Amino acid sequence: MTxxxxxxxxxxxxxxxxxxxxxxxxxxxxxxxxAAAFVRSPHAHARIVSIDVDAALDVEGLVxxxxxxxxxxxxxxxxxxxxxxxxxxxxxxxYPLANGEVNHVGEPIVMVVATDRYVAExxxxxxxxxxxxxxxxxxxxxxxxxxxxVHDDVPDNVAARHHQETGDxxxxxxxxxxxxxxxxxxxxxxxxxxxxxxxxxxxxxxxASLRVHTATQASTSVRAAIAAKLQLSLDKVEVxxxxxxxxxxxxxxxxxxxxxxxxxxxxxxxADVKWSEDRREHFISSAxxxxxxxxxxxxxxxxxxxxxxxxxxxxDNGAYTPYGIIIPIITATQLIGPYVxxxxxxxxxxxxxxxxxxxxYRGAGRPQxxxxxxxxxxxxxxxxxxxxxxxxxxxxxxxSQFPYDAHLTFQDGRPVVYDSGDYPGLMTKLKxxxxxxETSQLRxxxxxxxxxxxxxxxxxxxxxxxxxxxxxxxxxxxxGKVLVATGLTSQGQGHETSFAQIVASELGVPIEDVEVxxxxxxxxxxxxxxxxxxxxxxxxxxxxxxxxxxxEKALRIAADVLEASPDDLEIEDGVVQVKGVPGASIPLxxxxxxxxxxxxxxxxxxKQATQFTxxxxxxxxVAPGDAPGLEHxxxxxxxxxxFASGAHAAVVEIDPATWEIDVVRYAVVxxxxxxxxxxxxxxxxxxxxxxGVGGALYERMAYDADGQLQNASFMDFxxxxxxxxxxxDIDHQSTPSPLNPLGIKGxxxxxxIPGTAAIASAIEDAVGRRITSMPISPTxxxxxxxxxxxxxxxxxxxxxxxxxxx
Amino acid sequence: MSTVxxxxxxxxxxxxxxxxxxxxxxxxxxxxLRHDLELTGTHVGCEHGVCGACTVLVDGDPVRSxxxxxxxxxxxSVTTVEGLARDDHQGGSVLHPVQEAFRECHALQCGFxxxxxxxxxxxxxxxxxxxxxxxxxxxxxxxGGNLCRxxxxxxxxKAVHAAAAAMREAG
Numbered sequence: 001m002t003x004x005x006x007x008x009x010x011x012x013x014x015x016x017x018x019x020x021x022x023x024x025x026x027x028x029x030x031x032x033x034x035a036a037a038f039v040r041s042p043h044a045h046a047r048i049v050s051i052d053v054d055a056a057l058d059v060e061g062l063v064x065x066x067x068x069x070x071x072x073x074x075x076x077x078x079x080x081x082x083x084x085x086x087x088x089x090x091x092x093x094x095y096p097l098a099n100g101e102v103n104h105v106g107e108p109i110v111m112v113v114a115t116d117r118y119v120a121e122x123x124x125x126x127x128x129x130x131x132x133x134x135x136x137x138x139x140x141x142x143x144x145x146x147x148x149x150v151h152d153d154v155p156d157n158v159a160a161r162h163h164q165e166t167g168d169x170x171x172x173x174x175x176x177x178x179x180x181x182x183x184x185x186x187x188x189x190x191x192x193x194x195x196x197x198x199x200x201x202x203x204x205x206x207x208a209s210l211r212v213h214t215a216t217q218a219s220t221s222v223r224a225a226i227a228a229k230l231q232l233s234l235d236k237v238e239v240x241x242x243x244x245x246x247x248x249x250x251x252x253x254x255x256x257x258x259x260x261x262x263x264x265x266x267x268x269x270x271a272d273v274k275w276s277e278d279r280r281e282h283f284i285s286s287a288x289x290x291x292x293x294x295x296x297x298x299x300x301x302x303x304x305x306x307x308x309x310x311x312x313x314x315x316d317n318g319a320y321t322p323y324g325i326i327i328p329i330i331t332a333t334q335l336i337g338p339y340v341x342x343x344x345x346x347x348x349x350x351x352x353x354x355x356x357x358x359x360x361y362r363g364a365g366r367p368q369x370x371x372x373x374x375x376x377x378x379x380x381x382x383x384x385x386x387x388x389x390x391x392x393x394x395x396x397x398x399x400s401q402f403p404y405d406a407h408l409t410f411q412d413g414r415p416v417v418y419d420s421g422d423y424p425g426l427m428t429k430l431k432x433x434x435x436x437x438e439t440s441q442l443r444x445x446x447x448x449x450x451x452x453x454x455x456x457x458x459x460x461x462x463x464x465x466x467x468x469x470x471x472x473x474x475x476x477x478x479x480g481k482v483l484v485a486t487g488l489t490s491q492g493q494g495h496e497t498s499f500a501q502i503v504a505s506e507l508g509v510p511i512e513d514v515e516v517x518x519x520x521x522x523x524x525x526x527x528x529x530x531x532x533x534x535x536x537x538x539x540x541x542x543x544x545x546x547x548x549x550x551x552e553k554a555l556r557i558a559a560d561v562l563e564a565s566p567d568d569l570e571i572e573d574g575v576v577q578v579k580g581v582p583g584a585s586i587p588l589x590x591x592x593x594x595x596x597x598x599x600x601x602x603x604x605x606x607k608q609a610t611q612f613t614x615x616x617x618x619x620x621x622v623a624p625g626d627a628p629g630l631e632h633x634x635x636x637x638x639x640x641x642x643f644a645s646g647a648h649a650a651v652v653e654i655d656p657a658t659w660e661i662d663v664v665r666y667a668v669v670x671x672x673x674x675x676x677x678x679x680x681x682x683x684x685x686x687x688x689x690x691x692g693v694g695g696a697l698y699e700r701m702a703y704d705a706d707g708q709l710q711n712a713s714f715m716d717f718x719x720x721x722x723x724x725x726x727x728x729d730i731d732h733q734s735t736p737s738p739l740n741p742l743g744i745k746g747x748x749x750x751x752x753i754p755g756t757a758a759i760a761s762a763i764e765d766a767v768g769r770r771i772t773s774m775p776i777s778p779t780x781x782x783x784x785x786x787x788x789x790x791x792x793x794x795x796x797x798x799x800x801x802x803x804x805x806x
Numbered sequence: 807m808s809t810v811x812x813x814x815x816x817x818x819x820x821x822x823x824x825x826x827x828x829x830x831x832x833x834x835x836x837x838x839l840r841h842d843l844e845l846t847g848t849h850v851g852c853e854h855g856v857c858g859a860c861t862v863l864v865d866g867d868p869v870r871s872x873x874x875x876x877x878x879x880x881x882x883s884v885t886t887v888e889g890l891a892r893d894d895h896q897g898g899s900v901l902h903p904v905q906e907a908f909r910e911c912h913a914l915q916c917g918f919x920x921x922x923x924x925x926x927x928x929x930x931x932x933x934x935x936x937x938x939x940x941x942x943x944x945x946x947x948x949x950g951g952n953l954c955r956x957x958x959x960x961x962x963x964k965a966v967h968a969a970a971a972a973m974r975e976a977g
Contacts, residue, residue: 011909011910011912012909012912014917015909015914015917016909018914018920019887019901019908019909019914019917019920019924020847020887020888020890020901020905021847021848021886021887021888021921022847022888023847023918024846025846025849025918027846027850028846031844118830118833193916193918193955194849194851194859194916194918194953194954194955195849195851195916195918243916243917244916245849245916245917245918245919246915246916246918246956248955278853279851279852279853279854492914492915492916492917492918492956493915494915679912682912683915683956683957683961686957686959686960687915687955687957687958688958689958690957690958691955713854713856714851714854714856714857714953715854715856719953719955721950721951721952721953721959722946722950722959722962722963723946723950725958725960727960728958751958
């Protein structure tokens with residue numbers, strides 16, 4: 001493979017259209033389509049007594065109204081449990097439109113279709129739904145207490161009990177020289193892409209076929225779901241993800257009710273129908289993530305070496321479990337991080353609440369896992385009076401220990417075996433990058449300015465690139481253009497560029513000739529989706545294999561023409577040539593023409609491949625086992641996930657008058673193996689860190705006790721602006737994955753994972769009070785510091801004893 | 807019962823081109839631009855004026871087109887992201903320096919918020935004296951009112967500096 005473009009910061013190809021307003025997002029499609037709007041539940045938990053649509057019928061421009069009563073066949077059944085698991089013993093899913101009961105504010109009850117969205121909303125607001133309110137269950141504590149049940153037939157509110165262990169933890173803890181037990185909380189946030197969800201459906205009655213555009217991370221699976229639910233043959237349904245305005249996980253959930261209802265209406269009405277989610281709908285009708293209660297008992301020795309770890313998590317899964325227990329599994333398995341833990345047990349109760357469903361948001365259980373493990377490390381260091389970095393270093397898996405079998409089962413059903421890494425290397429780089437050893441000087445400088453300074457760190461290992469598979473198709477046209485397709489989707493990660501770099505490098509063609517299509521089932525029908533930092537690993541490798549297949553075929557055909565051995569040929573700049581023999585060459589586009597024996601010449605180039613110009617009577621025009629065309633399709637299906645890793649450090653300054661928390665320095669050391677495009681990877685890290693800072697300091701879903709989301713707008717849900725995101729110092733390390741041909745590991749989610757843990761550690765270091773609940777606002781910090789019940793850290797007591805400022 | 811409000815025909819110069827549209831009086835400017843004039847470069851991220859994705863220039867000043875009615879721009883001039891590129895006086899067009907800089911600095915990922923940033927920053931850069939070095943405060947001012955969920959803003963700030971430098975060089 002030439003390395004000409006692989007690994008280079010190639011400028012993105014998708015930008016040309018996006019910077020001039022020529023992107024094509026969901027709502028840019030279908031200006032003449034009918035518009036759908038929804039009546040959604042205003043109650044967190046209620047029985048629907050009646051639905052009166054009479055007043056809406058007079059609205060001029062109204063086309064149709066649908067309630068549960070209008071759903072037939074599979075549409076009248078509950079939505080799928082997407083990822084079944086034996087431990088998911090009480091799975092519950094909603095219906096496309098509520099069937100007699102609602103379980104969270106925002107659940108869809110009625111769909112209205114009208115000539116435009118304004119009119120559809122006019123009609124929707126005239127529909128009267130009468131409810132019998134039921135008690136709402138909000139938060140993991142209430143769910144676990146189970147005074148009320150979200151679902152009548154699940155009285156303990158427990159959807160699943162997930163359990164993994166690597167040994168007998170209780171005797172191991174009993175034999176440990178020291179133990180610590182503590183409980184901590186982490187709150188809900190959400191993916192919150194700038195573009196909400198949206199669906200556009202076009203029914204071609206003559207062809208009896210359906211084309212659906214949807215802002216999804218999984219177009220092939222949406223297609224299968226639509227075909228199943230609407231009882232259409234798969235070949236009559238095509239699903240396309242257009243430009244998608246960010247996903248961060250929420251768009252991997254599918255099929256959303258609207259993804260089924262909008263096509264259903266398009267078929268019924270014989271008209272194009274579109275629905276674009278508004279921001280309030282996104283807050284109350286899509287998905288959130290992250291709330292957990294974590295109870296941790298750790299055993300360790302006087303040096304800070306772990307002997308045993310026992311973790312019990314209550315995980316809030318919201319009203320339904322369409323996405324199964326993926327997040328609990330990821331928390332359970334990624335919790336161990338980069339550390340050797342002799343005996344580990346984890347139990348996660350996934351519990352129902354009357355709130356929006358919980359499905360993956362960038363990190364998907366890992367930020368919580370990292371928060372659990374890293375805060376444990378901080379506690380051990382605190383109680384032993386040791387440097388937090390040193391305690392971590394004493395527990396790190398060493399480079400000689402790879403492959404490292406953690407004896408756990410990952411989210412893909414495969415063993416957790418770390419493939420490669422250098423965790424001590426990460427730590428060394430991080431300490432240098434952030435100036436770990438100069439912290440006390442920084443603290444004194446800040447104190448002189450009347451500010452409290454603290455530093456924190458967090459390390460993580462991230463399972464990326466889970467299977468089962470992705471595919472790639474590469475085709476060279478007679479024009480020289482190289483078409484590349486993969487089924488997984490893009491939401492801003494720059495796949496068109498990274499995948500083009502891979503093909504240009506593998507095939508030896510100019511990148512300008514390469515055209516990449518993602519997420520279009522017409523071009524590539526087999527795929528899994530974009531999640532778990534898997535696109536580069538899965539589709540990147542599949543496309544590389546497909547390009548290698550094309551290369552092999554091109555060399556074989558060119559060898560015939562050039563009367564040379566394929567081994568003596570090379571492809572450079574789109575030309576196949578005999579190595580070291582200038583002039584003995586043939587353009588790849590001509591090879592493409594010759595690869596397809598023709599009867600009819602449709603243009604000048606095609607004449608070269610017609611039957612009276614080619615002369616080899618000894619074999620058929622297409623040899624047995626061969627196929628016409630210079631193209632190849634291949635798949636990459638890994639044995640198991642590959643494991644990226646990293647370490648972050650945050651320095652915070654706190655104003656003791658206002659308790660405002662500033663992240664004044666943020667350092668990232670990142671290892672995702674071989675990098676296709678370092679510019680894009682850094683961009684992913686930047687964005688992830690911004691979400692990490694948001695999750696640590698600003699973002700939370702403020703549900704009241706009645707299950708009303710109090711901050712369902714950008715005015716009240718505080719997403720970071722530029723003023724809230726610190727400058728980020730980044731250093732890289734690369735331990736290539738031995739599992740895949742390109743040696744790459746995923747990078748998409750990494751940036752967000754350690755934010756909450758590192759910033760909690762830094763705040764605790766600054767104020768000397770134990771931080772047990774995140775995110776934390778200035779008001780909460782003020783209350784904590786003033787509270788007689790707040791716990792002083794041992795470090796703070798020691799610093800006070802030496803006269804140093806706590 | 808009719809719920810469709812009275813319609814008005816408005817004349818507005820959009821990206822230098824006089825356009826006419828008949829719109830209900832309640833139609834938001836953002837919707838009129840996107841769906842009546844089919845200029846879909848202007849995006850709608852929140853419809854309550856916080857995210858800035860829908861920012862356009864009305865008579866040269868940035869406004870949130872989701873907080874303005876289409877009828878309010880009757881007789882006025884609107885610039886959207888589609889109108890940021892300039893005539894190169896050779897029959898084509900050249901990108902605004904900030905558009906070039908966004909691409910060069912990887913200042914966009916999904917691209918949904920990008921038009922709002924581009925329009926706001928372009929207005930900010932165009933109204934200042936290009937020969938004076940850009941300060942960090944000016945950059946914060948230009949990017950501080952828009953939300954981006956992808957980039958973490960670092961490369962957006964970098965792009966503003968790069969665009970200002972290019973404009974300074976170009977004189």
